[in-house]
Amino acid sequence: MSDRETRRHPVRDRLGRRSDDPAYREVHDATALRRLTEIGGSLAGWRLQGLDLQPHADHLSRADVRGLVVLGGEVPDALAQSLVARGAVLIPRDPSCPVEPFRARLYSPADLYGGMEAAGYASTVDARAYAWSRETRTLHDAYATLLRAVHDDAVHDALVEALTGRDAVGVMGGHALERGSSDYIDAARLGHALAAGGRAVLTGGGPGAMEAANLGALATTRESLESALVRLAEVPSFRPSIDEWAGLALSVRAELAVPEGGARSFGIPTWFYGHEPPNVFCDGIAKYFSNALREDVLLAQSTGGLVVLPGAAGTVQEIFQAATPLYYAPDDLPIPPLVLVGLEHWTETVPVWPALRALGTGRPLGDVLHLVATPQEAAEIVLG
Missing domain, CATH: 3.40.50.450 (Rossmann fold)
Structure with missing residues (x-):
């Protein structure tokens, strides 16, 4: 588990849980998700943030997922339907939003400037995110406002984690x-x-x-x-x-x-x-x-x-x-x-x-x- 998770919940077992832990736990990297699915058991109360769930579809299609919340990421249609039918909550990203609102890591220069050499700065995530934030359609739209707020909270969480101990x-x-x-x-x-x-x-x-x-x-x-x-x-x-x-x-x-x-x-x-x-x-x-x-x-x-x-x-x-x-x-x-x-x-x-x-x-x-x-x-x- 990540430093952020261990700060929230002291480690006791292979998943970092104690018997008195709150029910809600976050997973925001592929390694932690792989550990979780390998151990098996219930996923009730977990939050999966910005992850590709395709490699874990087999376990996720069988596990207890009541109360599981999937925030963004990549979820195949069939798996999404199965998760919702069995009590999970899915909050997908908006395809028109240039950034991942539920990202779990800080940006790198390559994240923001990728593709500039081939297609110019206007094609980059950085330029497109600014344009999206200023569009009349999204400027005061309730869903776009929510996505921006969620994004900023996720980025803040990642920054605090990166600076811990510094x-x-x-x-x-x-x-x-x-x-x-x-x-x-x-x-x-x-x-x-x-x-x-x-x-x-x-x-x-x-x-x-x-x-x-x-x-x-x-x-x-x-x-x-x-x-x-x-x-x-x-x-x-x-x-x-x-x-x-x-x-x-x-x-x-x-x-x-x-x-x-x-x-x-x-x-x-x-x-x-x-x-x-x-x-x-x-x-x-x-x-x-x-x-x-x-x-x-x-x-x-x-x-x-x-x-x-x-x-x-x-x-x-x-x-x-x-x-x-x-x-x-x-x-x-x-x-x-x-x-x-x-x-x-x-x-x-x-x-x-x-x-x-x-x-x-x-x-x-x-x-x-x-x-x-x-x-x-x-x-x-x-x-x-």
């Missing part, structure tokens, strides 16, 4: 930062320093500073990072061509060595801003339809601290959204650092710092606020 640091910054600029290079080196220090790096998953930090975290050596930075500068922005921007990035990613010791670069983008493509330098991508949920998740999962690079309105929103729970934190509860990078930017261009200092006076928030000149200083604070 000390995660969020890196915020503007989407307009161009490859090759000094600020982009600094953001990439920040991500690399954090990952080298054992932290998982979380960003909003988009272009600009977000891409830079994810790139830095993914690169296993400083040499490979510097080489990637030079190559990426050939296409500074996703405008006017996402195909060229993402195509070059995918080529660069393919040349980077796979990190040892687990994933350390994560992106949390949103189709609400679907005109901004996700960056490909992530071990896992949690892409949400709801931007409000995505913002909250990104900040909540940044348990090891938050580093904020220069940005505009969106970044300012994130700063105060992060500061609010720190402001109300109990005096005896340790809270992570909130580090702003850019003395002039945050005191004069966008004068957020004076407001933060005023809010932090006499409260625990004031002890974790930092304003520094360089990303290197920010990394030193977060890494301790």
